[in-house]
Amino acid sequence: MTGPLVSVVVCAYTEDRWEDILAAVASVRGQSRPALETLLVIDHNPALLERLGARYKGTAGVRVLANAGPRGLSAGRNTGIAAARGEVIAFLDDDAVAERDWLLRLAAHYADPRVMAVGGRTEPVWASGRRPVWFPEEFDWVVGCTYRGQPRGIARVRNVLGGNASFRRSAFDAVGGFATGIGRDGDRRPLGCEETELCIRLARALPDAVLLLDDRAVIHHRVPAPREHFAYFRTRVYAEGLSKALVSRSVGAAKGLESERRYATRVLPAAVARGLRDAALTRPGGAARAGAVVAGVLTAAGGYVVGSVRARRGGTTFPAQPVGTGRP
Template structure:
């Protein structure tokens, strides 16, 4: 595997929004600095938090490899990412969650995927780091996406996928030239309802703009994502899966239910029933958490379906939509195209 920086280098974008994650942010930056393939730059994009912007500016004032900048668009993760893309200098842009740390070869594995000129995106594997020290007995691996992690049912190895997962992903710069940036009005917005799916919508839009585009997941590109205690509770689980249903309804409205729910159909008809069966088996064998995992899967499916139904109804009634930013135009002050 080549050790040189490919295609003009890799820019890493970390979107941040709260001082509560100060130590996590510093750990994320340190993990980028320790990469075996050095990043061209690390961009810390602060989401409408002047105090955090000032504090990070002072922390990295003398830094040559870290830039701190304000989200130039509306509040939310999508606009923050678009800001980072617009001002970045690399031919590849990688995204890392602000409460995650990357393993040493994370960028090296990402970069290797782009040796194929048709590859437009490469994602990795995200492992949970539970605040309590271990996975809650009731929490099914099939729903690890609830806490931003790779879930049971995703293919292993280096494989082609419909979409990458946004907290551990990279894109070729020309992907944004072809498809525009992340859609605003669909993903997370600070402490509001934990919506998502912005990377799914972008990836589907990208493959429509570039039918020859290849999107990969390479599970050797590993990050470790902290799961706070509040997200280990069933109340958060229920809120998050409901929000996912709402988000999926927006995506289906935008790109059509055929593409918007293509992967979800396999997940719901194969992966989840197998998970319920394992939970029931574990319960029969008196293994801890079996009944809880089976019940959580059933509750998760029903709650997600409820969110999707309500989201679809609202979208049809109101014509709800979201906007797609042309990177290098209004957002981010006119970065490279």
């Protein structure tokens, strides 16, 4: 096997996803380009840690670890980074399944020494069997998936999306790990953007760094039934506004909202127009999709305002989180 050795980190926190976790690990072990190792990092759940430890005891290439930091996805990923031995570290959601050539597609780009991160395409697998008619594709990021408006093919991007991403180890050596004040934290509000903040720090520290999206590196992400409802949509969009405020506080609004400006001024108006056109042609869900886009914009903006006020009052910043090295 040529090219860099790749460690894959899967962070898990609940036994409710037991079958999903097993499927995620199986998809990594079935890659056409084998991973050096799969690291399962368990977020402050001793029962799940014990159960998975027993399940994979003696399984070559799979290690089960406890999150060594505070509760949350960022600290879990940092634990995986510290333990990983690979030259490249890839991240896969615990409720996603990677296609057979996922690692092959990601790893190929690291032949270019300027490449510091590569992400892929994440397709939704709806619990109901199909997309809700009201749910706009432009908001698929709400359920952790690639959304309409992202670049297609192979393209340079500001940031990769954390559930289907990889980084060169030297990227973490340069800027530290994921900020633990941003992102998911167990059962609390579904925040995000920790990978956005990391990628912006990375680009600042290494101005020649190349961050890529390759939409041939595909994973399939399960969307549970509760996330198909508007109540979750509204909650997640509001949390995204809060998260963007934290990122802007950390790295500045110019970089923190650079991609979002194009999204808000080009992608979303086109989505509203498309929904209204579909409504005029009596196609199912057209008016609802247009309404969801407008509601999403207003809700995210509200979250951003509230988050900005809180950040200013608290003087909150999120410096690079140091991570150790798993290399011998």
